[in-house]
Amino acid sequence: MSYIPVIGLETHLQLKTVSKIFCGCSTTFGAPPNSQxxxxxxxFPGTLPVLNRQALTFGIRVALALGCGIQPRIVFHRKNYFYPDLPKDFQISQYDLPLGTDGFVEIGKRRIRIGRAHLEEDAGKLLHSAGYSLVDFNRTGVALLEIVTEPDLTSPEEAHLYLKTLRGILEYLEVSDCDMEKGSLRCDTNISLRPAGSAADSLGTKVEIKNLNSFKAVARSLAYEIQRQAQVxxxxxxxxxxxxxxxxxAGRTEPMRSKEYAHDYRYFPEPDLVPFAVxxxxxxxxxxxxxxxxxxxxxRLIEQYGLSEMDARTLxxxxxxxxxxxxxMKAAPASAKTLANWIAGELSSQTNARNLESVAGLPFPPGHLVELVGLIESGKISGKMAKEIFAEALSSGQSPGSIVYSKGLSQVTDPSVLQTAAQEVLKEHPQAAADYRTGKGQALMFLVGQLMRRTQGAASPAISQEILRKLLNDKEKRG
Ligand SMILES: [Zn+2]
Structure with missing residues (x-):
């Protein structure tokens, strides 16, 4: 039978406030365990929480950017559960009156609805060793914003795209490091299947998946779960x-515990934080x-630099x-289109291969790309050479200009040099030359390739083609 996946995502975002959400402890990452x-x-009994104003402002900032309405009355609730990383035995969170409601994130032409965005405090971190576990409370009380979608996503790819788009928006807001490795961006998913053709609101039983450490893990776990549930x-x-x-x-999901319902948490209003109005x-x-x-x-990029919509979206x-x-673009008036092509092409693929968040993380500063594009546009190097120089610059950290200089690499554009080489190529490949004369146009591209090979890729393809065509046509007239 065929099924339609119904997927919802919960994203926990650590807000980069200097201190925790309800006390003055530092939030610096990587400090010795239990030092903050x-x-x-x-x-401890008798202590009272005080809300960090900056956490509230950051929360509102994100909620507004996601198109949410802001709750006029801020109310916190206690969510009660017992776990070794939660010293109070409850988490201060928001329940029926979340900070933000009814927003959306646009992915392509689709709108993924954001049901709610609420403030809460983070729990501590457990470190498991053979035979025992340790707990670090430095993270306990760090400000979190939980962003919850409606079950609008229908495939692992869409979930991946939603997360990328959401992270893109969050980065612009500068309220979090958005670093999945450091845990400042974490994600849980909910997934159920409904038979194809059933009503869109006929939801199946949903399973929650936790422990997702990367966007890739989100997509892979969903793909696995779709298969597992379909089989069941x-x-x-x-x-x-x-x-x-x-x-x-192992590439699979394992049962952890039966899913809690809201009533399991015995939510009640936090008596130590008075509700207040925004x-x-x-x-x-x-x-x-x-x-x-x-x-x-x-x-703006489309208007200012004449980029295509596709390029502007990618960038x-x-x-x-x-x-x-x-x-x-500020460093030099290079062609916006060529720069965009390089960034969306070579630079992005290296960024993905290295699991970086953006091309800015590559050991290839903007000045180097400007230099490289300048070398291409002035005809000093060919596109093929540029790719090799790019690879070399990435590994050595040298600038493209200095690589070209130190290796004596430069595109051969001198017509007399190319002319000689072209004549030799024609002599070596009489069949291809004959084919071209009988109207087989692609034979010319073969000959250009041979000429490139002869010059170890240094020949300018444009000039090579011109010279070869001229030689072939001249001979034809004479012959
Ligand atoms: Zn504290």
Whole structure:
């Protein structure tokens, strides 16, 4: 039977406030275990939490950028559960009145609805060793914003694209490091299957997947889960409502625990934090300070540099990449199109291969790309040579100009040199020359290739083609 996946995502974003959300402890990453703790975040009796104003402002900033409405009344709840990384035995979170509601993220032409975005505190971190576990409370109480989609996503690819787009927006907002490796961006997914052709709101039993450490893991775990659930259903079985853990090395999900329901958490209003109002003026002030976001930046790049919509979207998907492009344009008036091609092509593929977040992370500063494109545009090097020089610059850190200079690499454009080489090529390949004369146009490309080979790729392809064609046509007239 064929099924349609129904997928929802919960993203936990660590807000980069200097101190934790309800106490003054530092949030610096990588400090010695349990060195950034105090009676408040360790949940000692008699201590009182105080809301970090900056966390609230950051939360509103994200919610507004996602098109959410802002709750006029801020209320926190206690979410009660027992786990070794939670010293208070409850987490201060938001429940029925989340900070932001009803937003969206656009992926391509689709709108993925954001149901809610709410503030809460992070838990500690458990480190498991053979036979025992250790707990680090430095992360306990770090400000989090949880961003929850409606179950609008229908494939692992779409979930991946949503996350990339969301991270792009978050980067522009500068409220978080958005670093999955450091855990400042974390993601859980919910997935169920419904038979193809069933009503869109006939939801199957959903499974939650945790322990997803990369966007790739999100997509892979969803693909696995779609297959697993389809098999269970095809065999007449029932899906258990449960939480499963993704095992990245084994490439499968494993049952972790039966899924909790909201009532399991015994939510009640946090008595130590009084509800308070956020004035419309405050909200508007945050809105007024929103930066240029990816869709607006894409529009501006199209107008300012004449980029195509496709290029503009690719470049602005990550703030680092868009900044890189604009630094190049400021450094020298190179062709925007050529720069965009290089960034979206060679540089992006190296960025992906190295698992970097944007091309800005490559050991190839904007100045080097400007230099490389300059060498291509002035005809000093061919596109093929440029790719080799790029690879060399990446590994050695040298600038493209100095590589060309030190290796004596330079495109051969001198017609007399090329003319001699072209005559030799024609002598060696009489058949191809004859083919060209009988109207087989592609024989010319073969001859250009031979000429390139003869010059170890240094011949300018454009000039080579011109010279070969001229030689062939001259001979034809004479012959
Ligand atoms: Zn503390």
């Amino acid at each position: 703790v105090c009676p408040v975040c360790l949940g 259903l095809d065999e007449g079985g029932k899906i258990q409502q449960e939480t499963r853990l993704w095992d990245d090395a 004035s419309p003026e405050e909200v508007e002030k945050v809105r007024g300070n929103l930066p240029e976001l990816p869709p607006q930046r894409a529009r 602005t998907a990550s703030k680092g990449t868009a900044d890189y492009f604009e630094s190049c």
